[in-house]
Amino acid sequence: MSIFKKIITALRGGVRETGEAIVDANSTRIFEQEIRDSEKHVTIAKRDLTEVMAKQMQAARELAQLQESIKEHEGYAMQALNQGNEALAIEVAEKIAELENSAADQQQTNESYLKSADRLKVLIKKSERQLTDYKRQLSMVKTTQSVQKATSAITDNFVASNSKLLSAKDSLERIKQKQTLFDDKLKAAEQLESENSDTSLKSKLQGAGIGAQQSNAQSILARLKTK
Template sequence: MSAWGKIFTAIRGGVSEATEAAVDNQSMRILDQEIRDAEQALRQARSDLAGIMASNKSMMRRIEESRAKEAKDSDSARSAIAAGRTDLAQGLAQRIALVRSELQRDQQELDGLIPRQQQMLRTIQDTESRITQMKREVDNVKANEALLRAQSAIAHNQSGVNSRMGTAMDSLGRIKKRQEETANRIAAGAELAAIEDGTDLDRQLREAGIGRQSQSADDILAQLMSSAPSAEQNTLAPPPKRLT
């Protein structure tokens, strides 16, 4: 294949893909239109069937009238023969022959229309069933399409949330690290200040028990208890003399 042929094939393939994508994007609209077209054809078929049924009923009524007329003329012809009026019987016989000819023609036409009516009725019923089934499938497809769009949106939003959460967690980690570094710098500054003014050395001496000046409340209480007289000594001691 020449270079131009390959280019033309590639262009034709791209056009085909674009066409298929456009059809897929409009698939729901196309399905709805196809259903509307089918329903329009079904309404036309019902109208045609109604016309056929009306024609059949008219023909059946005409056949019944022709049979009744034939029966009446036959009885009249028999009466005319019995009365010796063969001329009247002859005229009635001719009319009966005409009625029978019309009756045969109508019956043949009716025999051809009845199967057509039944076939059209079956076709309409089958079409109605197929349209109903197609509507259900289209509704299911639309529901699934909406569900997929919602799930896609949720997944997209969740991805964005996860990305933002990751960024927020990174920022939080940096804030914590910065706060920890600041606290360490403050503590280090306090230690340096204590070393410079000698308070750190005093603290170390107190912790070592050297040059301890202050006493706790427990130490003072123990001293007071050791120097105070006991209750027994207070009982044996004589009362103080009263001055006059």
Template sequence: MFNTIITLVRGRSHDAAQAVADANALSILRQQLRDAATGVEAARRSVAVVMAYAERERKSLPRINAQIADLEGRAMVALAQGREDLATEAASAIAQLEAERATTETAPATYEMEIARLRDELGGAELRLRDLKRGMQLADAAQKSQTVRGVVSRPVTASLAEAEATLSRLQSRQLHAEATALAVVELSASQSAEAISARLAAAGCGPSIRPDAAAVLERLKQKSA
């Protein structure tokens, strides 16, 4: 049971950390790209340092050759003068210089191989960094677009819905008003026609519209007969 609780706590901690990372993914990506850019710049400086070493080795070879030639000449003079002690010192210096020359002659090739390798790595890192920066810019633009869309769409949608409801109510009232006005016109026309018919009937023009007492009495007499 204790292990289960520990596992649950670890799982929730991981979920919480993942949620924080997801919510701040763009900020994390920016910092990671800054760190990567710093690393790429350090790699670029390293390549420059190696190139400087290689150039120094190339330039030191003529100097060593000149020193060897100078010592050889002086040693020959010392031997001619019977100064073998001085010639021996010169020979020792020449031996050291020849060893240095041997190392210097192989160093440029080694440096060139290292420079080529570092340049390939640096080029790949720079390409990946550019791609990541481009991707971050797209992600940043997409996030801003989503934010703006969310800010704009919600009030716009609500406003449109309210406007549609208002328009519907207005149209309903207008239709009702038009129907009422039409009914009034029809009623007025009907009442006007009935009034004219009544006046005509009262003037003896055609049968009476409304039965009067004399007509009712006459009808009753006819029924009783």
């Protein structure tokens, strides 16, 4: 049973490692998608904020109407009292009390909407700042990846080029060796031909002072003096 548990644990570890490998391989794509999802949520939050602000405006408008109505009925009550009509004044006072209760409730509603709107504005601004920073970092990540890919390609090409350059260098050396050997063969052939020719014999005779000698300035001058 213990071995079976270990096998299950090993399988779970393998699944986790595979999952992490998939996440690592697609981390940039996942990060970019998370940014898009966050942007959608911010858009929804802005729409909700618009509704809250609209309701707050409506609540403020209704509160103002209630407060105006209270002032109006206070005037009615004062007129009734001035006329000595206390019963009518009490009836108006009851109406004022009803309006004040409604105004108090409306005041709470209005303040609640104001607080919600302010809180949403802060959260949206914070989210937008965070998204701006994430987008900047995403751009940097993509640029870094592009540079790394280019560097890797350059390195691979450089290694391959070095191998090709070494091979080309060897080929060039072989070509040069063949050409040098060819030149040496030509020189050797010319030397053999020279040694086997009459020119070579004449050169040897002249060197020994035998046969016709080439004229030079001293010999010519000596001949002229004898004349």
